[in-house]
Amino acid sequence: MKEKNDIFIDNTNLQGRMSVFHDKLRKHLSNEYLFLSEKKDNLENEILQLKMEKEQKDKTLFPNIGKKDVRKYFSPLNISEIDEDQKDEKEKQLLANISRISEEAEMLDGRMLEIKDFLQDIETMLDDDSKDSLSGFLLKKEKNRITVExxxxxxxxxxxxxxxxxxxxxxxxxxxxxxxxxxxxxxxxxxxxxxxxxxxxxxxxxxxxxxxxxxxxxxxxxxxxxxxxxxxxxxxxxxxxxxxxxxxxxxxxxxx
CATH class of the missing domain: 3.30.565.10 (Histidine kinase-like ATPase, C-terminal domain)
Known part of the structure; x- marks a missing residue:
């Protein structure tokens, strides 16, 4: 019988292994940061395009609205009222899309800030002169674990x-x-x-x-x-x- 995906604890060369771990983690988080940054730029461009689309629709969707019309309509419902309702619905959709994408961009901002702070914390922990050295932190954890032996x-x-x-x-x-x-x-x-x-x-x-x-x-x-x-x-x-x-x-x- 043999097991797969086994995990064994080895305390040798802790500082060196933590440095390797840090490099891998930093690379992973840096890649995530770049991905989020690119996604945020795309969202900001999408917001800009939606705002431009809204402005354009305000001007061109119903060009006759706003002009003085001396003609009288005898239909049960004034056509201009229908046009206004359609315009309001289009505007609501655009504003909702802008709001949704803006919220998503803010969430990306928060995640990117977390990544930057976390990477700085790791740098501090790996500093040999720091009292909060990661190696020292883990050695303390190892001591706690050893008592459980x-x-x-x-x-x-x-x-x-x-x-x-x-x-x-x-x-x-x-x-x-x-x-x-x-x-x-x-x-x-x-x-x-x-x-x-x-x-x-x-x-x-x-x-x-x-x-x-x-x-x-x-x-x-x-x-x-x-x-x-x-x-x-x-x-x-x-x-x-x-x-x-x-x-x-x-x-x-x-x-x-």
Whole structure:
């Protein structure tokens, strides 16, 4: 049996790996920034074209409206009133389009500002002279995670994942008084390789510690199942205001 998409924790050369991560993240966000910038320019051009179209329609759509007409109409409804209604409807549509596109452009502005601020924060964290160095930040997180290794020192890994999850829930609820963890999981008694189980528990541990200590999470729902072909597990983190984040683990099991 082997697992796919496995994740292993390696603390060696943390600063170097964070620099590589930063470069990749900066490239990704820079590309997104350029894409949003181009999209914003296109939206602004569209707004300009719509405004020009509105002005043009005001002048040319019904050129006779506004001119003095001494003729009398004997139809039940004055034709000029119909023309005015049609003109108002066209103008409403144009104004609605302009408003909608303007709001979208403002949202892009906000996202672009977030990207710039985030990139600046990363630069600050990677500065070796900064007290908020990213490497130092992560090392602190590693220390927090290492304290949780007590669970693994005292815990015997079982081939049934559900049994391990129950013990993990008990461990964390004893560790954090205000944390509530709900478990909705089925494994049908299927036995897994203990190294697979241990790796899943390690990933859960890291994410639970981060959720509680970094984001003040008060409730966690662990749900999923084990089948003969797959392991599916979801970690749902919640606070008083509602859902915050979801962490998913999925393994394809090959018993060949």
């Amino acid at each position: 007590d669970f693994y020192k005292k815990h015997e890994t079982h081939p049934e994942l559900l049994k391990n999850l129950k013990e993990l829930v008990t461990f964390f609820q004893d560790r954090y008084d205000e944390l509530e963890i709900l478990l909705e999981f089925e494994d049908e008694g299927i036995q897994l390789e203990t190294r697979v189980v241990a790796n899943i528990l390690r990933q859960l541990t890291i994410n639970i510690v981060s959720a509680v200590e970094d984001y003040d999470i008060s409730m966690i729902l662990i749900e999923g199942k084990v089948t003969e072909e797959k392991i599916i597990l979801t970690l749902n983190c919640m606070c008083e205001d509602g859902p915050v984040d979801t962490f998913k683990i999925s393994y394809d099991i090959d018993r060949g």
